Amino acid sequence: MSSSEATAAEDKRLRKTSISDEVVIEFDDVTKTYNLYKNDRGRFLGIFNYNRKGSFLGSVDACKNLSFSVKKGEAVAFLGRNGAGKSTTLKMVTGVAHPTSGTVKVKGRVSALLELTAGFDMQLTGRENIALRGQIMGLKRAEIKELEPGIIEFAELGLYIDQPMRTYSSGMKARLGFAFAVAIEPEILVVDEALSVGDRAFQRKCIERIREIMMDETVTVLFVTHASSTAQEFCSRGIVLDHGQKVFDGSINDATDYYEKNY
Numbered sequence: 332m333s334s335s336e337a338t339a340a341e342d343k344r345l346r347k348t349s350i351s352d353e354v355v356i357e358f359d360d361v362t363k364t365y366n367l368y369k370n371d372r373g374r375f376l377g378i379f380n381y382n383r384k385g386s387f388l389g390s391v392d393a394c395k396n397l398s399f400s401v402k403k404g405e406a407v408a409f410l411g412r413n414g415a416g417k418s419t420t421l422k423m424v425t426g427v428a429h430p431t432s433g434t435v436k437v438k439g440r441v442s443a444l445l446e447l448t449a450g451f452d453m454q455l456t457g458r459e460n461i462a463l464r465g466q467i468m469g470l471k472r473a474e475i476k477e478l479e480p481g482i483i484e485f486a487e488l489g490l491y492i493d494q495p496m497r498t499y500s501s502g503m504k505a506r507l508g509f510a511f512a513v514a515i516e517p518e519i520l521v522v523d524e525a526l527s528v529g530d531r532a533f534q535r536k537c538i539e540r541i542r543e544i545m546m547d548e549t550v551t552v553l554f555v556t557h558a559s560s561t562a563q564e565f566c567s568r569g570i571v572l573d574h575g576q577k578v579f580d581g582s583i584n585d586a587t588d589y590y591e592k593n594y
């Protein structure tokens with residue numbers, strides 16, 4: 332076997348290779364603008380275009396004229412410096428943020444390993460929050476009941492599963508968030524590399540689980556990173572963002588080269 336064949340074989344072993352032609356994520360000329368105000372009162376009044384007191388400070392385009400599409404089964408790394416617009420892009424995929432102009436189309440069940448504890452009701456127990464999150468995601472009661480034991484087991488919460496979440500440590504909350512996100516068999520998985528869940532032992536377990544999902548050929552993965560070997564290990568494609576704009580889109584090796592040379 333020649334060295335290029337050996338490299339190709341190695342690539343095949345590590346990265347997802349069967350990518351379908353079906354487009355599951357499409358950004359068309361997307362701009363996301365955040366307005367900045369002196370204080371929360373100004374921000375609130377800004378919603379009604381009422382800012383006579385001059386609390387409007389300016390605006391930031393977190394994403395600017397961003398267009399790209401992702402096919403089912405692709406694993407794409409988003410590279411860029413702090414503030415480049417990576418999180419904002421992913422938030423528009425998960426539906427937490429909406430474009431100021433342009434369109435975002437997403438097809439399939441999205442699971443986000445970003446802000447794991449957002450949306451939990453701290454007065455409810457862990458078990459009740461599983462049901463609540465399931466309902467919000469449109470799952471049927473029977474489906475939630477089926478997922479529940481696996482989530483509880485993965486989160487390792489013991490008796491705390493029936494205690495109000497306000498009594499949980501921050502690591503315990505994140506563990507439940509992670510366990511839920513990976514239990515629902517996502518079709519699109521959004522991962523922030525900076526994600527930290529619980530202690531070291533639990534983090535190892537999470538990384539293992541993320542690896543398993545990422546290797547599933549039918550799952551589309553979006554991965555946020557500051558250029559790392561993990562992205563090269565799992566992703567076949569890299570998109571480099573700079574001040575909200577796409578400045579490179581190509582194979583992961585070319586993308587990390589571009590990023591390392593230019594930033």
Ligand SMILES: Nc1ncnc2c1ncn2[C@@H]1O[C@H](COP(=O)(O)OP(=O)(O)OP(=O)(O)O)[C@@H](O)[C@H]1O
Nearest residue numbers: 365391392393411412413414415416417418419420
């Ligand atoms: N809610 C918000 N209100 C105002 N500005 C925001 C908001 N969210 C993001 N921004 C701004 O938008 C820009 C892009 O931010 P974003 O979080 O998407 O960058 P990032 O590439 O994920 O950065 P990092 O690597 O630091 O996580 C930054 O200038 C940031 O300050």
